[in-house]
Amino acid sequence: MARTDIIVLGAGIVGTSIATHLVKRGMSVALVDRQGAGEGTSYGNAGIIEGNTIFPAAFPADWATLARIVLKRSPLANYHLSHLPRITPWLVAFRAASQPARLIETAQLMRPLFARAVAEHESLAAEAEATRYLGRNGWLKLYRTQEALDGLAPELELAERFGIANVALDRDEALALEPALAPVFRCAVHWTGAVSVSDPLALTRAYATRFAALGGLMLNGDARTLHRASPHWRVETVAGPLDAGDVVVALGPWTPDVLRRLGLRLPLAVKRGYHRHFRPQGNAALNRPVLDAANGYVLAPMARGTRLTTGVEFAARDASPTPVQLDRVLPAARELFALGEPVEKEAWLGARPCFADSRPVISRAPQQRGLWLAFGHAHWGLTLGPATGRLIAEMMTGATPFCDPKPYSAERFL
Numbered sequence: 001m002a003r004t005d006i007i008v009l010g011a012g013i014v015g016t017s018i019a020t021h022l023v024k025r026g027m028s029v030a031l032v033d034r035q036g037a038g039e040g041t042s043y044g045n046a047g048i049i050e051g052n053t054i055f056p057a058a059f060p061a062d063w064a065t066l067a068r069i070v071l072k073r074s075p076l077a078n079y080h081l082s083h084l085p086r087i088t089p090w091l092v093a094f095r096a097a098s099q100p101a102r103l104i105e106t107a108q109l110m111r112p113l114f115a116r117a118v119a120e121h122e123s124l125a126a127e128a129e130a131t132r133y134l135g136r137n138g139w140l141k142l143y144r145t146q147e148a149l150d151g152l153a154p155e156l157e158l159a160e161r162f163g164i165a166n167v168a169l170d171r172d173e174a175l176a177l178e179p180a181l182a183p184v185f186r187c188a189v190h191w192t193g194a195v196s197v198s199d200p201l202a203l204t205r206a207y208a209t210r211f212a213a214l215g216g217l218m219l220n221g222d223a224r225t226l227h228r229a230s231p232h233w234r235v236e237t238v239a240g241p242l243d244a245g246d247v248v249v250a251l252g253p254w255t256p257d258v259l260r261r262l263g264l265r266l267p268l269a270v271k272r273g274y275h276r277h278f279r280p281q282g283n284a285a286l287n288r289p290v291l292d293a294a295n296g297y298v299l300a301p302m303a304r305g306t307r308l309t310t311g312v313e314f315a316a317r318d319a320s321p322t323p324v325q326l327d328r329v330l331p332a333a334r335e336l337f338a339l340g341e342p343v344e345k346e347a348w349l350g351a352r353p354c355f356a357d358s359r360p361v362i363s364r365a366p367q368q369r370g371l372w373l374a375f376g377h378a379h380w381g382l383t384l385g386p387a388t389g390r391l392i393a394e395m396m397t398g399a400t401p402f403c404d405p406k407p408y409s410a411e412r413f414l
């Protein structure tokens, strides 16, 4: 029987960052995943470390947008009709959390994590000799109408209050930054402090390599085998059973698979999303990720090509892929930027693990000694992985947490 101080379940960006922070604090740590580090949701994102995030994604505030989604005409969201009965309570809570006052509250509660996001990546990437994957050109959000830009006023006011750098640009100024874009938009905001990742898989792998170099143990195993073997927790791995006094569950969208078995039900939903890479046409190139706000897609320059990521899809996590949103946004994306041939035959599908209040759970599990939770990072798991790693490692080792962890407690659902 092998023993370790702490088992971290899930080697996505969140679990890998946690494991690295723990091992740096002198704990013996095993990081367990059924596949390689970073091959789950953390593989397929838009690669933006969005320390600039203020308001979370919100339920549509106007009926026209909602009607287009319901009629399946919107690129912003898609849904499986059969999934609606299951997701309705979550959507009702999401709508309540999307009221203007609640959005401001969320922005304030999440600020300490976002404010720390870039610095934590910078230091982990430096240690892991992975800074070559980080781009420091910010990210550019494009708006096709003046009304869309006017609607940003509350966000820009908060940005000023929080001290988050951004530059409002007219079309020509934006085109000076990104000459390969077509002038099909009206204006833009350049969030200059955001960092982009050219290869999210390689970045998580580099953090995992750093974890191993510090003495951490990486193992393949099925997290669903987690059970109490008093007084410890036990997980079955390819190397045999592994015991530890503490376990961190950081399985992203798969976390409920384990928690349900322990009698713990937290209201997590998934917002699925797709990506596909495209080869460049001629010399066309982007210098930073670009969001087309009206269409909800991002074009991100990456190692494998230009990665086009979609908005959200409400469907069961394991339901078959229905990448209709890629079809919906492709004409607009091609109009904006000269995308060449697709690199892969099929689109990649991932599932953002989301709570309706857009806050992750980073806390002890209720009523389960030695069980810790770190999941539900929604649209910002890449961004928040290393900051989450620091926070939970500080909590677990009795250090003073860098911010008040209460807003991220699982207790808020009980």
Ligand SMILES: Cc1cc2nc3c(=O)[nH]c(=O)nc-3n(C[C@H](O)[C@H](O)[C@H](O)COP(=O)(O)OP(=O)(O)OC[C@H]3O[C@@H](n4cnc5c(N)ncnc54)[C@H](O)[C@@H]3O)c2cc1C
Pocket: 009, 010, 011, 012, 013, 014, 015, 032, 033, 034, 035, 036, 037, 038, 039, 040, 041, 042, 043, 044, 045, 046, 047, 048, 049, 050, 221, 222, 223, 224, 250, 251, 252, 253, 254, 257, 272, 273, 274, 275, 309, 310, 350, 351, 352, 353, 375, 376, 377, 378, 379, 380, 381, 382, 383, 384
């Ligand atoms: C299209 C899209 C675009 C996105 N863009 C961005 C972005 O630009 N910026 C940003 O910050 N975030 C973005 N996100 C969100 C971000 O990717 C996620 O929040 C993040 O990857 C979640 O990380 P995680 O470590 O919690 O989960 P994961 O990366 O999914 O890791 C969970 C791990 O658990 C493992 N696992 C599952 N079940 C088991 C089991 N039974 N046994 C053992 N192991 C198991 C999996 O193999 C996986 O490695 C995007 C997401 C999508 C879908």
